[in-house]
Amino acid sequence: MSKAAEAENPVDIAAGRLSAAQYAENFSDVAPPLDRNSAVTEANRCLFCFDAPCIEACLTSIDIPVFIKKISTDNVKGAATTILSANIMGGSCSRVCPVEELCEEACVRNTQSGQPIKIGQLQRYATDHLYSRKDAQVFTRKPATGKKIAIVGAGPAGLSCAHGLAREGHNVTIFEARPKAGGLNEYGIAAYKVAGNFAQRETDFILAIGGIEIKNGQALGQQITLSQLRKDYDAVFLGMGMKGVNALGLEAENLQGVENAVDYIEKLRQAKDLGKLPVGRHVVVIGGGNTAIDIAIQTKRLGAEYVTLVYRRGAGEMSATHHEQEFAQTNGVTIKHWAQPKKLIGFQGHVTGVEFEYTQLDANGKLMGTGDTFSIPADMVFKAIGQTFVATPLKEQGRDLLQLTKKGRIAVNEDGQTSLPGVWAGGDCTEGQDLTVAAVEDGKIAAIAINRALKEKK
Numbered sequence: 366m367s368k369a370a371e372a373e374n375p376v377d378i379a380a381g382r383l384s385a386a387q388y389a390e391n392f393s394d395v396a397p398p399l400d401r402n403s404a405v406t407e408a409n410r411c412l413f414c415f416d417a418p419c420i421e422a423c424l425t426s427i428d429i430p431v432f433i434k435k436i437s438t439d440n441v442k443g444a445a446t447t448i449l450s451a452n453i454m455g456g457s458c459s460r461v462c463p464v465e466e467l468c469e470e471a472c473v474r475n476t477q478s479g480q481p482i483k484i485g486q487l488q489r490y491a492t493d494h495l496y497s498r499k500d501a502q503v504f505t506r507k508p509a510t511g512k513k514i515a516i517v518g519a520g521p522a523g524l525s526c527a528h529g530l531a532r533e534g535h536n537v538t539i540f541e542a543r544p545k546a547g548g549l550n551e552y553g554i555a556a557y558k559v560a561g562n563f564a565q566r567e568t569d570f571i572l573a574i575g576g577i578e579i580k581n582g583q584a585l586g587q588q589i590t591l592s593q594l595r596k597d598y599d600a601v602f603l604g605m606g607m608k609g610v611n612a613l614g615l616e617a618e619n620l621q622g623v624e625n626a627v628d629y630i631e632k633l634r635q636a637k638d639l640g641k642l643p644v645g646r647h648v649v650v651i652g653g654g655n656t657a658i659d660i661a662i663q664t665k666r667l668g669a670e671y672v673t674l675v676y677r678r679g680a681g682e683m684s685a686t687h688h689e690q691e692f693a694q695t696n697g698v699t700i701k702h703w704a705q706p707k708k709l710i711g712f713q714g715h716v717t718g719v720e721f722e723y724t725q726l727d728a729n730g731k732l733m734g735t736g737d738t739f740s741i742p743a744d745m746v747f748k749a750i751g752q753t754f755v756a757t758p759l760k761e762q763g764r765d766l767l768q769l770t771k772k773g774r775i776a777v778n779e780d781g782q783t784s785l786p787g788v789w790a791g792g793d794c795t796e797g798q799d800l801t802v803a804a805v806e807d808g809k810i811a812a813i814a815i816n817r818a819l820k821e822k823k
């Protein structure tokens with residue numbers, strides 16, 4: 366943009382900043398799969414520990430040494446079966462899990478050579494291999510029980526629960542508000558982590574066991590109610606994730622160009638042609654978690670020239686892992702710590718910048734503004750300061766049907782049982798780690814508990 370044009374309209378948001386080849390490269394698989402030789406060589410580095418700490422560190426307790434041993438002997442289908450028996454979404458978890466803080470951090474090889482076994486990549490090698498086979502179905506459904514279970518939400522928690530119940534011979538109906546299944550695997554996780562149509566392929570694999578029907582465009586609180594589901598089904602599982610987004614609490618938050626990061630990521634993930642998705646030249650991201658990192662990297666990869674992520678505390682307090690922060694920086698994202706947004710600056714109804722105030726901790730460790738400010742120009746500002754669970758679909762006649770926790774999520778016991786008889790819940794709509802692997806585990810545990818409850822009822 367010329368200087369004169371810039372003075373007239375400082376906002377520079379445009380589509381097609383890059384060539385088609387650059388978009389394809391920027392949004393292709395960030396960690397390409399291992400080939401056979403590298404996989405076998407890597408598998409042979411494993412010490413196959415007794416009481417392996419990596420199993421403990423995996424939230425779904427995959428028997429990691431066993432699947433790695435199978436890879437080393439070229440029994441790759443067997444390896445995938447071991448993985449999927451513990452974690453039916455082992456394929457997506459191999460791509461999105463923060464392994465550097467889970468299984469790979471616990472790997473004994475760290476202390477020996479400073480290089481953990483590449484567990485995530487081996488897991489991907491095995492599951493990708495299975496999905497590419499014609500005889501991929503490794504699970505069989507038990508004889509039909511005649512029991513019907515309703516699941517709300519076709520994200521990782523709902524799909525994992527559905528598969529567990531379908532294997533036991535129950536009939537499952539998933540009510541999903543969106544047009545596609547997969548939850549954030551389909552609509553939220555960075556495109557370069559679950560590249561191509563992997564989320565859909567994994568869902569197809571899960572459904573292939575039979576006995577699971579997904580009804581899209583069916584939202585709890587709109588087309589369906591919890592009371593009706595409880596009447597019509599033998600049990601209900603809620604895996605609705607978190608739909609709400611925290612506001613910045615600033616004036617002028619409705620300026621054009623100020624967006625929720627998750628909404629923009631959803632558009633990006635569903636875009637048929639990334640070259641048609643407009644992005645600013647100057648992008649500011651506010652937040653310190655996965656979502657903030659993901660929107661920052663993806664807008665940079667869409668061709669934004671200056672992307673600055675601003676977080677109110679230090680690097681160590683960011684919920685995004687050290688690995689993710691480093692990845693953002695190597696992608697050209699500037700991370701600015703110890704600053705909080707004070708004012709959104711606008712021009713003719715559109716955001717043009719953000720004023721920040723430096724922060725520090727007071728003597729009691731409380732975060733406070735220092736009074737010193739600075740501004741960053743912005744054509745787009747993304748809010749990524751946390752998602753919240755929206756409980757309105759659980760309200761009927763003005764009252765909550767279920768008990769919520771202090772943090773406003775659905776209260777559950779260790780089996781995922783809610784305060785309402787016959788209703789279980791799991792994943793992001795309950796408390797715990799907001800990770801795909803945690804949601805899969807919640808769905809798995811709830812399926813076991815529901816199956817047990819249905820048998821006891823009989």
Ligand SMILES: Cc1cc2nc3c(=O)[nH]c(=O)nc-3n(C[C@H](O)[C@H](O)[C@H](O)COP(=O)(O)OP(=O)(O)OC[C@H]3O[C@@H](n4cnc5c(N)ncnc54)[C@H](O)[C@@H]3O)c2cc1C
Nearest residue numbers: 518520521522542548549584585606792793799800801804
């Ligand atoms: C931007 C972003 C990046 C992330 N990156 C990672 C990552 O790299 N690694 C990682 O492990 N985790 C990551 N996460 C977290 C991870 O995606 C979630 O923890 C996980 O998807 C939770 O699964 P879930 O099934 O509980 O919820 P979701 O995946 O949110 O699925 C919930 C489903 O319920 C549906 N639904 C909601 N309300 C209703 C209703 N009223 N009626 C019917 N259906 C409804 C939704 O449409 C959705 O399909 C990320 C999250 C975000 C937002």
